[in-house]
Amino acid sequence: MLLDLWTIVLVSMGVVFFLAGTVGLLRFPDALSRLHALTKADNLGLGLVVIGLLPRLTGIADGAKMIFVWLLVMLSGACLAQLVAHLIRQSGDFKP
Amino acid sequence: MPSSNGKPEMTGGMASTGKLPSRKAAAIARGISYLALWLIMMPSARPTDLLVGAGAAIAATWLSLRTFPPATGCLHFVSMAALMPHFIWQSVRAGFDIARRVFDPRLPIQPGFVACPLGFPEGLARNTFATITSLIPGTVPCGEVDGVLTYHCLDLRNPVVQQLWAEERLMARALIAGRRHD
Numbered sequence: 001m002l003l004d005l006w007t008i009v010l011v012s013m014g015v016v017f018f019l020a021g022t023v024g025l026l027r028f029p030d031a032l033s034r035l036h037a038l039t040k041a042d043n044l045g046l047g048l049v050v051i052g053l054l055p056r057l058t059g060i061a062d063g064a065k066m067i068f069v070w071l072l073v074m075l076s077g078a079c080l081a082q083l084v085a086h087l088i089r090q091s092g093d094f095k096p
Numbered sequence: 097m098p099s100s101n102g103k104p105e106m107t108g109g110m111a112s113t114g115k116l117p118s119r120k121a122a123a124i125a126r127g128i129s130y131l132a133l134w135l136i137m138m139p140s141a142r143p144t145d146l147l148v149g150a151g152a153a154i155a156a157t158w159l160s161l162r163t164f165p166p167a168t169g170c171l172h173f174v175s176m177a178a179l180m181p182h183f184i185w186q187s188v189r190a191g192f193d194i195a196r197r198v199f200d201p202r203l204p205i206q207p208g209f210v211a212c213p214l215g216f217p218e219g220l221a222r223n224t225f226a227t228i229t230s231l232i233p234g235t236v237p238c239g240e241v242d243g244v245l246t247y248h249c250l251d252l253r254n255p256v257v258q259q260l261w262a263e264e265r266l267m268a269r270a271l272i273a274g275r276r277h278d
Contacts (some may be wrong), residue, residue, distance in 0.1 A: 006103050020195035027198055032248040035236055043231070044191025047184075054162045061139040068136050074187065078230045085238035085248055089209075 003055045010052025031088050034038050039081040078094030122166040125158040144278070164220075182266070186232040193233040208252045211244045212260045215268065218243065229263055 022038020050070045057063050117125065130153035138145055170259075197205055216222045226237040226245060234250040249256045 004256045007251060017191050020198050024194055024198040027203055028205070028207075030207065032236065032238065033205060033250060035248075036234070036250050039230070039236070040187070040190035040233070041194040041198075043187050047187070056168060060186075061136070064136050065139070068133070074231065077229075081230050082226055082237045085236045087248070089238045089248070095198075 006055060007052045010048050014045045014048030017041045017048065023046065032085055035081050035085055035088075039077045043077055046067060046070055046073055114144040117166050119161065119166055123157055123161060126160055127153050179267070180250060183228060183231055188233060190233040193247055193250075205250050206252045207248065207250055209238075210247050210249055210252070210256050211241065212243050212257050214263065214264055216258075225264065225267060228267070232259070232263065235260065 018041070021037050021041035024041060025034050028037055030032045047070055050066045053066065054063050057066070131149060131261065134149040134152055138149060140146075141177050146213075197203065214222060214225065216225050222245065229247075230236050234254055235247045235256060238246055247256065247260070
């Protein structure tokens with residue numbers, strides 16, 4: 001029961017941050033600002049979903065895998081965000 | 097401390113006076129790390145799975161030695177791991193920061209660019225710093241202009257450069273032998 005509550009609360013919070021990323025994508029005025037919304041809010045959203053689902057898993061190996069996937073997403077997001085930002089800046093196309 | 101090929105190098109705080117690993121040592125360490133990562137992703141003791149894992153680890157090691165040879169510098173993973181809670185906390189703050197702004201009807205942002213001069217030498221040290229600081233609230237690095245890292249900031253009213261310098265001091269103490277500003 002308590003674990004169900006944990007999962008419901010954490011996954012719901014994660015969904016709110018995914019929603020924040022999407023709302024940012026729609027509301028922010030230029031491509032570079034939208035990058036902020038997508039990378040930062042989704043990182044936290046995914047982290048909360050992972051933490052929420054951890055008690056549901058049967059083994060440590062599954063938990064380690066999920067945490068590792070989250071870390072990989074953070075790392076690839078951090079690397080790709082700056083590469084995309086660099087390209088947008090070079091193109092000069094960062095006005096709304 | 098210049099390395100053998102003249103490029104500046106980055107070493108860990110505790111290893112700042114040590115040498116860079118040889119190509120062979122780097123290959124072994126990386127190969128074991130990649131295999132360990134494979135085993136986390138594919139926890140199976142079947143010989144065929146292990147064989148594919150070993151092949152993938154060898155291919156990844158070969159590629160990493162080509163794209164990122166040991167002479168360009170090295171990371172001190174223990175120091176890096178010690179900073180992980182800080183990075184994750186910054187990432188949490190960044191997520192809340194975005195949520196606060198996007199759900200505010202007034203959309204309180206003032207985007208723009210700032211140049212952030214850093215003590216980190218060009219190459220691995222600066223790239224690592226840029227990658228990690230893309231997780232902190234309100235900043236995304238977007239390349240270098242005349243050797244100075246440029247950041248896109250969501251809100252120019254925040255003291256972004258001071259915040260980045262604070263991050264630099266933290267990382268320089270724990271991880272990288274960079275120059276200081278003060």
